[in-house]
Amino acid sequence: MPIREILTHPDQRLRRTAAAVPRVDDDVRALLDDLVDTLRDIGGAGLAAMQIGDMRAAVIVDVGRRTHPEGKSTLLEMVNPVIVERAGHVLWREGCLSVPGVSAEVERSARLVVEYLDRDGQIVRHSAEGLEAVAIQHELDHLDGVLYFDRLGALEQKLTLQDYDRACAERTGRAGETESAP
Secondary structure (H helix, E strand, C coil): CCCCCCCCCCHHHCCCCCECCCCCHHHHHHHHHHHHHHHHHCCCCCEEEEHHHCCCCCCEEEEHHCCCCCCCCCEEEEEEEEEEECCCCCCEEEEECHHHHHHHEEEEECCEEEEECCCCEEEEEEEEEEEEEHHHHHHHHHHCCHHHHHHHHHHHHHHHHHHHHHHHHHHHHHCCCCCCCC
8 A cells, every 4th residue: 555645734634624434445444554554654653544635534543563562563443433431631742743843741531442443344442541542532633633732731832833843944944934823
């Protein structure tokens, strides 16, 4: 499957709401394959279809290489995911493939239960905690057009976006030419 380009802030497609998938078919499975291949190529803990310009409610999360003693995959392929239970709170430093070069501490639920359709269209109920729970919440936010810095206080958001502007300028060699949300 092809490696797909990842959209970056301030691309307005990242602010759209994902469309529910009416049924899991070969086209949806191909999308999941593209997400997996793209994530494995670039690295990261998860990827939402929105981040590659596909407006369907599909995400993948794979934190196993970071958390599993043998570095095994713990790939979750989720279609139409919904968090049905939450518990506790945790602060976690997050980054995002669509906001490269910066990170910030975001408050998330420490534990959760998510329901979704798998690649065979079967309903799955999955419990997660720690990094996996944070990654799931982060990716599901993408389905609602929410980026992690939207969850920050006004001052921290402003500072994070200023850091992002600087990181963009350094990557492109064009200081002062990037945009950020207010």
